[in-house]
Amino acid sequence: MELNIRKYIDEEITKEEALELCQLKGSKLLELFNVANEVREKYCGNKIETCTITNAKSGKCSEDCKFCAQSEKYNTCIETYPLKDLEVLENECKEAIAHNSDRFAIVTSGKGIQKGTKDYETIKKFAEDMSKENIEICCSIGLLNEDELKTLKEAGVVRFHSNLQTSIKAYKDIVATTHNVLDRVETIKAAQKVGMKVCCGGIIGMGETWEDRIDMAFTCKELGVDAIPLNILNPIKGTPHGDREVLSVDEILKTIAIYRLILKDKNIKVVAGRESILKDFMGSAFLAGANGLMIGGYLTIKGRSVEDDFKFIENLKKIWKS
Numbered sequence: 001m002e003l004n005i006r007k008y009i010d011e012e013i014t015k016e017e018a019l020e021l022c023q024l025k026g027s028k029l030l031e032l033f034n035v036a037n038e039v040r041e042k043y044c045g046n047k048i049e050t051c052t053i054t055n056a057k058s059g060k061c062s063e064d065c066k067f068c069a070q071s072e073k074y075n076t077c078i079e080t081y082p083l084k085d086l087e088v089l090e091n092e093c094k095e096a097i098a099h100n101s102d103r104f105a106i107v108t109s110g111k112g113i114q115k116g117t118k119d120y121e122t123i124k125k126f127a128e129d130m131s132k133e134n135i136e137i138c139c140s141i142g143l144l145n146e147d148e149l150k151t152l153k154e155a156g157v158v159r160f161h162s163n164l165q166t167s168i169k170a171y172k173d174i175v176a177t178t179h180n181v182l183d184r185v186e187t188i189k190a191a192q193k194v195g196m197k198v199c200c201g202g203i204i205g206m207g208e209t210w211e212d213r214i215d216m217a218f219t220c221k222e223l224g225v226d227a228i229p230l231n232i233l234n235p236i237k238g239t240p241h242g243d244r245e246v247l248s249v250d251e252i253l254k255t256i257a258i259y260r261l262i263l264k265d266k267n268i269k270v271v272a273g274r275e276s277i278l279k280d281f282m283g284s285a286f287l288a289g290a291n292g293l294m295i296g297g298y299l300t301i302k303g304r305s306v307e308d309d310f311k312f313i314e315n316l317k318k319i320w321k322s
Contacts, residue, residue: 131156232273260289
């Protein structure tokens with residue numbers, strides 16, 4: 001029977017139907033991209049959402065995430081440092097404001113920044129100061145409880161980030177063993193309970209199956225998160241995933257498109273790997289359902305210039321509106 005992809009512009013897609021789409025090739029794959037782009041336009045409009053992050057505390061992380069250069073368990077030769085000073089963080093945020101970024105996120109290594117510590121108080125003060133500015137303040141600071149999140153929300157943090165990384169069932173095998181993925185889920189639910197928006201996605205290319213990718217998308221849907229960052233594994237030497245082959249372009253674009261059909265009205269962001277792996281096909285991601293990107297670089301990997309990214313965004317908007 002001929003697969004009717006266009007019905008998903010209006011209809012919800014089931015997990016079984018999404019898995020069928022994973023097999024598409026050739027002209028049917030191009031049709032999938034086109035339909036995903038129509039879904040993006042219908043439910044999200046023609047706005048590209050941008051965010052900027054700072055690697056506020058780098059390295060010496062106790063966790064064993066197999067993709068991450070910042071784990072103390074792997075020899076990756078990255079720069080390590082404690083939490084940046086408040087003035088440095090605020091100046092970086094002001095640069096993001098000057099670049100017209102929609103939001104600015106403090107990202108720290110480690111299992112979590114607990115209330116009562118100097119680091120927590122610095123982040124809280126940062127939120128109090130910068131939430132008065134024309135930018136949305138976000139945090140990605142590990143596993144927090146409801147009280148810790150509530151205090152940050154009252155200080156001015158609008159959005160909290162915590163990635164599932166992959167399916168719940170595959171997490172222990174391909175991501176980490178030093179913490180439970182359900183702890184991440186509890187942090188997400190606690191952030192929502194105190195009134196924060198949530199950014200939650202993951203990484204593709206860690207050896208997961210198509211079923212794992214689809215499961216992650218449906219978990220994000222069930223949790224009702226606001227934004228889904230999709231990272232493409234850029235293998236880092238010294239980590240357990242350091243020798244993996246990178247995903248093919250068609251597989252990456254297919255993943256983005258299927259995520260759009262599942263998560264119709266959500267912000268789907270193409271994050272790490274956008275420049276280094278998609279390369280000449282980077283623009284295709286935004287013609288296959290994506291509508292957000294990170295500008296100004298990542299945690300331990302540099303991105304391209306902010307100026308080039310904004311030129312890219314302006315050209316993309318012209319295509320979307322033509």
